[in-house]
Amino acid sequence: METPKPKRTAEEIYKQACTVIPGGVSRNTVFRRPCPHYTASGSGCYVTGIDGVRRIDFANNMAALIHGHIHPAITGAVIEQLQKGTAFTMATEVEVEFAQLLCDRAPGFEKIRFVNSGTEAVMAMIKASRAFTGRPKIAKAEGAYHGTYDFAEVSQTSNPSNWGDIDRPNSVPLVHGTPQGVLDDVVVFPFNDIERTIAILNRLAGQIACVLIDPIPHRVGLIRATREFMEAVYKWTRENGALLAFDEVVTFRTNYGGAQEDYPVRPDLTALGKIIGGGFPVGALAGRSEVMKVLDPRESKVLFPHSGTFSANPITMTAGRVAMELFDREAVLKLNALTKTAVARIEEAVKIADVPVSVTGAGSMFRIHLKALPPTTYREAYQTAETAALVNELLDYLFFSENIVLINTFACMFSTALSQNEVDRLAEAMLKGFRLIKPKLEILQ
Amino acid sequence: METPKPKRTAEEIYKQACTVIPGGVSRNTVFRRPCPHYTASGSGCYVTGIDGVRRIDFANNMAALIHGHIHPAITGAVIEQLQKGTAFTMATEVEVEFAQLLCDRAPGFEKIRFVNSGTEAVMAMIKASRAFTGRPKIAKAEGAYHGTYDFAEVSQTSNPSNWGDIDRPNSVPLVHGTPQGVLDDVVVFPFNDIERTIAILNRLAGQIACVLIDPIPHRVGLIRATREFMEAVYKWTRENGALLAFDEVVTFRTNYGGAQEDYPVRPDLTALGKIIGGGFPVGALAGRSEVMKVLDPRESKVLFPHSGTFSANPITMTAGRVAMELFDREAVLKLNALTKTAVARIEEAVKIADVPVSVTGAGSMFRIHLKALPPTTYREAYQTAETAALVNELLDYLFFSENIVLINTFACMFSTALSQNEVDRLAEAMLKGFRLIKPKLEILQ
Numbered sequence: 001m002e003t004p005k006p007k008r009t010a011e012e013i014y015k016q017a018c019t020v021i022p023g024g025v026s027r028n029t030v031f032r033r034p035c036p037h038y039t040a041s042g043s044g045c046y047v048t049g050i051d052g053v054r055r056i057d058f059a060n061n062m063a064a065l066i067h068g069h070i071h072p073a074i075t076g077a078v079i080e081q082l083q084k085g086t087a088f089t090m091a092t093e094v095e096v097e098f099a100q101l102l103c104d105r106a107p108g109f110e111k112i113r114f115v116n117s118g119t120e121a122v123m124a125m126i127k128a129s130r131a132f133t134g135r136p137k138i139a140k141a142e143g144a145y146h147g148t149y150d151f152a153e154v155s156q157t158s159n160p161s162n163w164g165d166i167d168r169p170n171s172v173p174l175v176h177g178t179p180q181g182v183l184d185d186v187v188v189f190p191f192n193d194i195e196r197t198i199a200i201l202n203r204l205a206g207q208i209a210c211v212l213i214d215p216i217p218h219r220v221g222l223i224r225a226t227r228e229f230m231e232a233v234y235k236w237t238r239e240n241g242a243l244l245a246f247d248e249v250v251t252f253r254t255n256y257g258g259a260q261e262d263y264p265v266r267p268d269l270t271a272l273g274k275i276i277g278g279g280f281p282v283g284a285l286a287g288r289s290e291v292m293k294v295l296d297p298r299e300s301k302v303l304f305p306h307s308g309t310f311s312a313n314p315i316t317m318t319a320g321r322v323a324m325e326l327f328d329r330e331a332v333l334k335l336n337a338l339t340k341t342a343v344a345r346i347e348e349a350v351k352i353a354d355v356p357v358s359v360t361g362a363g364s365m366f367r368i369h370l371k372a373l374p375p376t377t378y379r380e381a382y383q384t385a386e387t388a389a390l391v392n393e394l395l396d397y398l399f400f401s402e403n404i405v406l407i408n409t410f411a412c413m414f415s416t417a418l419s420q421n422e423v424d425r426l427a428e429a430m431l432k433g434f435r436l437i438k439p440k441l442e443i444l445q
Numbered sequence: 446m447e448t449p450k451p452k453r454t455a456e457e458i459y460k461q462a463c464t465v466i467p468g469g470v471s472r473n474t475v476f477r478r479p480c481p482h483y484t485a486s487g488s489g490c491y492v493t494g495i496d497g498v499r500r501i502d503f504a505n506n507m508a509a510l511i512h513g514h515i516h517p518a519i520t521g522a523v524i525e526q527l528q529k530g531t532a533f534t535m536a537t538e539v540e541v542e543f544a545q546l547l548c549d550r551a552p553g554f555e556k557i558r559f560v561n562s563g564t565e566a567v568m569a570m571i572k573a574s575r576a577f578t579g580r581p582k583i584a585k586a587e588g589a590y591h592g593t594y595d596f597a598e599v600s601q602t603s604n605p606s607n608w609g610d611i612d613r614p615n616s617v618p619l620v621h622g623t624p625q626g627v628l629d630d631v632v633v634f635p636f637n638d639i640e641r642t643i644a645i646l647n648r649l650a651g652q653i654a655c656v657l658i659d660p661i662p663h664r665v666g667l668i669r670a671t672r673e674f675m676e677a678v679y680k681w682t683r684e685n686g687a688l689l690a691f692d693e694v695v696t697f698r699t700n701y702g703g704a705q706e707d708y709p710v711r712p713d714l715t716a717l718g719k720i721i722g723g724g725f726p727v728g729a730l731a732g733r734s735e736v737m738k739v740l741d742p743r744e745s746k747v748l749f750p751h752s753g754t755f756s757a758n759p760i761t762m763t764a765g766r767v768a769m770e771l772f773d774r775e776a777v778l779k780l781n782a783l784t785k786t787a788v789a790r791i792e793e794a795v796k797i798a799d800v801p802v803s804v805t806g807a808g809s810m811f812r813i814h815l816k817a818l819p820p821t822t823y824r825e826a827y828q829t830a831e832t833a834a835l836v837n838e839l840l841d842y843l844f845f846s847e848n849i850v851l852i853n854t855f856a857c858m859f860s861t862a863l864s865q866n867e868v869d870r871l872a873e874a875m876l877k878g879f880r881l882i883k884p885k886l887e888i889l890q
Contacts, residue, residue, distance in 0.1 A: 013538050020544040022734075023741035026559045026757030028750055030536045031742040039537055042530035050538065059534035062754045069530040079524055085487035085514040086724035086764075089504035089850060091475045092484055093458050093495065099465040114471045116562045116726045117755060120593070127595065130622030137624075148565070148751060149594075150572065157750070176739070176748035177575030177654065179582075181626020209622065274754060279531035281561045281726040281755035289467075294621070296468035297476040303621035305473055305602070306593060309507045309719060310562060310726035312471030319531075405534060 010038050010050060029062060029408060032392075037399070042069030045417035047405060055403040056422045058412040063250050063365065066275040066327050066335075068417025074278050074322045081318040087310060095312040098321040102276065102286065105324075106257035108266045111292035113285050114312040118249035118273030119147030121283030122212075124306065125271045126151055128285060129210035129243045131294040131304040137207045138245075139200070141191040142169045143378030144217040146247050146271075150178055152212065154186040156219070159382065166190055166379070168200065190377060191220050194232045201236050210243040210269070211236070215259040216251045221381030222360045222367035222411060223374070227263060234265035243291065249273035249283070253413075254336070254363025256329045275327070278319030281310070331416055332363075338423060339364045339414045345427035353434035356445050367411035368430075370441055390440055394433050402429035455483050455495060474507060474853060477837075482844070487514030490862035492850060500848040501867045503857040508695050508810065511720040511772050511780075513862025519723050519767045526763040532755060540757040543766040547721065547731065550769075551702035553711045556737035558730045559757040563694035563718030564592030566728030567657075569751065570716045571596055573730060574655035574688045576739040576749040582652045583690075584645070586636040587614045588823030589662040591692050591716075595623055597657065599631040601664070604827065611635055611824070613645065635822060636665050639677045646681050655688040655714070656681070660704035661696045666826030667805045667812035667856060668819070672708060679710035688736065694718035694728070698858075699781070699808025701774045720772070723764030726755070776861055777808075783868060784809045784859045790872035798879035801890050812856035813875075815886055835885055839878050847874035 014035035017024035025031045038050045045068045047057045060068065067074065081094075095114065103109045115121050126138055126149065138151060142163065146152035153174040155163070164170035169190060171183040187204055189197040201208065211233055215225045237244045246267035251259040253275050260267055269287035276282055285292075294303040310316075343359050343366050350357045356372035370390060375381035383391065391410050398404040404426060406412055412426070434441075459480035462469035470476045483495040490513045492502045505513065512519065526539075540559065548554045560566050571583055571594065583596060587608065591597035598619040600608070609615035614635060616628040632649055634642040646653065656678055660670045682689045691712035696704035698720050705712055714732035721727055730737075739748040755761075788804050788811050795802045801817035815835060820826035828836070836855045843849040849871060851857055857871070879886075 008538070013536075013541055016545065017536075017541040020541065020548045020556060022556050022558060022737040022739075023743050025536060025742065026540050026544075027752040028742045028747075029752045030534070037535040039533040039535040040529070042533060047530070047533060047535070049535075057534070061532040061534050064532060064754050069533075070528060075527055078527060082520050082523060082527075083515060084485070085492070087506040087509060088484040088487060088492060088514075089475070089502070089506050089852065090482040090484040090492070090494075091462075091470060093453070095471050096458055096462040096465065099471075100461065103465045111467050112465060113467060117565065117753060119753065120562065120564060123593070127593075127620050127622075130624070131620055132622075134622050136622065136626070148568070148572075148753065174750060175572050175576055177572075177577075177579050177581065179575070179626065179630045181581070181624060181630055185624045185626055277755070280760065281758065292467045294467075297470065297473045298468050302473075305619060307472040307474045308562060308564065308593065309472075309509050310722070313726065315725065407534065 007050070010035050013038055044068045045415055045422055053403060055399065055405050056425060057405045058414065058426065059405050059407045060413050060415045062407060063253065063413035064274040064277065065279055065415055066253055067323055068415040071326070073326060074319050077318050077322045078315060081314055086315045087313040092314045092317070094314050094317040094321060098317045101321060101324055102284065106260060108260060108270060108288070109286035110289040111287065113292070113295055113306070115283040115285065115308055116281050116310050117147070117283045118271065119149055119283070120308070121249060121271035121273050121285050122147045122152045122247055123149035124285045125245050125269050126210065126212070128269060128291060128294050128304055129245055132243065132291045133209045133241060135207055135209040137185045137187060137204060138210050138212055139187045139189055139208055140212045141217060141220060142188045143220045144191065144214050145219045146212060146214065150175060150182050151186055154183060155188045163379070167196055191217060192223070192226055192229045192377065194229050198232060198236055205240045208240065208242045210245040212245045212247060214247040214251060215263070216254065216362050218250060218367065218409065218411065220378040221369070221375040222365065223376060224362055230263045230265055243268040246270045252276065253365065256332045259362070276320050276324060277316050278323030280316040280319045282316050282320055327416070335364045335414055335416050338418060338420070339366065341420070342412070342423045342426060345423060346430050349427055349431035349434060353431055353438060355434045355438050355441055357434060364414040365411065367409060370444065386444055390437055390444065394437055397433050397436060398429055402432070404429050452495070455480050458483055489513045490860055490867055498848060500844065500850050501870060502850045503859065503871065504850050504852045505858050505860045507852060508698065508858035509719040509722065510724055510860055511698055512768055513860040516771070518771060519764050522763050522767045523760060526759055531760045532758040537759045537762070539759050539762040539766060543762045546766060546769055547729065551705060553705060553715060553733070554731035555734040556732065558737070558740055558751070560728040560730065560753055561726050561755050562592070562728045563716065564594055564728070566694060566716035566718050566730050567592045567597045567692055568594035569730045570690050570714050571655065571657070573714060573736060573739050573749055574690055577688065577736045578654045578686060580652055580654040582630045582632060582649055583655050583657055584632045584634055584653055585657045586662060586665060587633045588665045588826070589636065589659050590664045591657060591659065595620060595627050596631055599628060600633045608824070612641055636662060637668070637671055637674045637822065639674050643677060643681055646685070650685045653685065653687045655690040657690045657692060659692040659696060660708070661699065661807050663695060663812065663854065663856065665823040666814070666820040667810065668821060669807055675708045675710055688713040691715045697721065698810065701777045704807070721765050721769060722761050723768030725761040725764045727761050727765055772861070780809045780859055780861050783863060783865070784811065786865070787857070787868045787871060790868060791875050794872055794876035794879060798876055798883060800879045800883050800886055802879060809859040810856065812854060815889065831889055835882055835889065839882055842878050842881055843874055847877070849874050
């Protein structure tokens with residue numbers, strides 16, 4: 001097909017990349033100076049860079065790979081499906097089997113629809129909420145990331161210069177040129193702050209289609225919604241005809257049935273993505289039959305007509321089905337236990353190094369904060385430029401000197417391919433890293 | 446991994462599907478009564494149903510498969526990549542190679558960014574247009590389909606009861622509960638109608654970020670934008686500081702460098718999808734460097750921060766690169782010539798059967814209309830319920846009696862896997878089909 005190309009360095013590839021891709025990166029998450037890391041291959045919990053160096057992968061494509069790289073059962077099933085085709089204009093049986101499998105995992109998943117990304121899942125969830133209630137507005141937590149649909153992006157990166165009074169946080173656009181109409185239809189509340197949130201919601205009662213909540217929002221600090229907060233919001237939605245819409249694109253990994261398993265209240269709708277694709281592009285919207293009916297093409301008036309060329313394609317369905325079969329109750333518990341060990345080991349390292357560092361998280365994910373007390377709100381978790389620079393220094397140290405890959409927010413998203421060995425390596429590397437940045441860290445406090 | 450399941454009928458699968466998926470379908474395009482078709486496998490230009498029947502595929506997953514099913518070069522390259530991994534938190538070289546390949550195909554593609562679907566591509570294009578111009582509104586053609594981003598969905602299915610005066614077509618929501626702010630920020634124009642379109646645009650001059658145009662919009666009738674119309678709109682955008690944004694998700698297949706090759710004007714931005722993924726979920730935004738710069742994370746103020754877990758994943762990049770390498774200038778010309786033969790043969794059948802039927806299209810795609818004169822506008826192309834029922838009858842006849850699969854709008858999207866043999870079969874089947882529906886068709890006129 002093609003003549004083999006001479007191997008290039010990251011600098012060489014990036015130089016070409018900058019001539020054809022804005023900033024040379026297809027995703028801003030992989031951007032770094034002087035140039036991005038380029039990966040040649042992955043296997044289990046390891047990724048090998050184009051520099052030939054093998055590193056432990058604690059990032060797993062931004063939390064999307066629950067079994068690490070090239071799990072043989074997933075790869076085998078995908079190769080089998082590849083011989084049959086990747087996409088058809090017609091339906092396939094595997095989408096029904098996979099829909100059934102996911103619906104069986106959480107009592108709130110009465111019906112499900114597949115899309116191609118978490119972004120599409122959240123967009124479909126918001127549109128379904130509007131279609132069901134006939135209302136235009138949504139409420140979301142300040143600082144929470146929910147993909148790239150502009151309504152869901154409001155106040156994702158609010159900062160002290162624009163976030164406004166905590167009693168009425170501003171609706172801050174992420175993208176320049178966001179229409180005022182978008183900002184007007186999104187109301188922002190402070191996560192886990194019951195009194196303020198209810199007061200904010202009350203002001204718009206009757207106009208809110210859904211309250212959008214990631215139960216453990218990464219960018220808010222990877223802190224759990226308290227049970228009391230969730231119950232208060234749920235109660236408010238019941239009293240005010242709004243839907244409770246969970247974004248579990250990331251958090252579904254925390255339990256067999258997602259983070260919602262930890263709460264006595266059940267969301268009306270849930271957006272899924274990441275791990276349910278088995279390494280392939282995926283998203284899904286699950287929820288109560290009564291609400292999901294807005295999508296039903298059998299209805300005389302279809303309130304929410306919806307399609308998608310690659311939605312429920314049999315490759316994603318096959319990979320996802322095998323991945324989720326493997327991620328059974330036992331595998332979830334085992335992975336969460338391993339992650340707990342890692343957190344304990346890192347907290348030990350924090351003590352030994354005597355640094356002002358804290359850890360937050362749940363299930364198979366955690367995030368490390370360069371402050372003694374873990375943040376409890378987005379505004380507390382907000383990083384100054386100095387802290388962000390120090391995080392980057394630490395990430396670089398871990399990557400280049402310790403051969404360890406983390407998520408760029410200084411977070412780990414575990415995979416079942418990891419074992420105690422890699423956890424030990426992580427804890428040792430962290431201890432060295434903490435000692436390295438300690439002088440700078442102490443100045444920051 | 447699992448015990449083999451007994452084979453089920455479509456009715457049995459669909460019965461289960463309805464218990465877990467709204468309407469039992471993951472995409473409304475595959476919905477049909479009494480139940481959807483389920484595909485077992487595909488190979489070249491053939492798909493085999495779960496009923497064991499092999500059919501000729503003229504739909505190619507809604508125009509997405511330019512080489513039909515399981516092309517050995519694509520499958521081989523994907524299997525090779527599968528052994529290396531499907532997705533990483535880091536960049537890969539293949540995204541740069543593929544970006545280069547696509548940028549080399551059209552002079553307007555100075556820079557490119559990958560996303561996961563045509564929907565995401567159009568959404569990114571609209572957001573980039575707003576970010577570049579700082580303006581909130583977009584203009585789009587009545588009846589044109591541009592994916593599921595709500596701004597792009599406005600007036601996609603306008604009908605006589607709500608489309609309003611042609612001088613100022615209404616902004617009609619597709620999804621119930623669409624915010625008024627969305628409708629207010631989308632202005633709708635009649636495709637190919639220079640005078641009315643310019644008058645409509647002039648009313649909002651200074652507020653329009655981009656004029657969104659599919660150069661050969663499928664649902665408007667699969668008719669080409671006239672050269673004069675495109676020049677007039679282009680001129681208007683130059684004079685009024687707006688961008689010309691092409692949706693070439695479907696039409697890129699029509700030439701080596703897309704439908705834009707046929708016009709003397711060049712769009713500022715182009716949304717891509719479908720065939721460029723080689724059968725895997727894909728989307729892309731390409732365009733002028735100056736505009737694409739809004740995405741550049743190296744800028745001190747990033748006007749349009751953008752990321753995506755599966756964007757530019759190496760499986761899609763690999764499949765897409767091989768598919769597009771194979772779809773070289775010669776392959777494009779050959780495929781377009783074959784399609785032309787098919788159209789000629791069908792027009793012959795129309796004459797022989799003496800039915801009021803016409804054909805529109807371009808490149809490797811065409812659409813058949815149950816009216817003597819081809820539609821020239823969306824309002825002319827609009828199907829009554831009676832016509833739609835007759836189209837469905839014909840589609841069913843072709844599917845079950847002739848073993849031929851078309852797109853449900855009565856359109857064909859050719860693949861390079863097709864040959865004169867299948868074209869002959871199509872023409873013969875069409876002739877029989879036309880004769881079958883002739884009595885009903887004559888009543889409709």
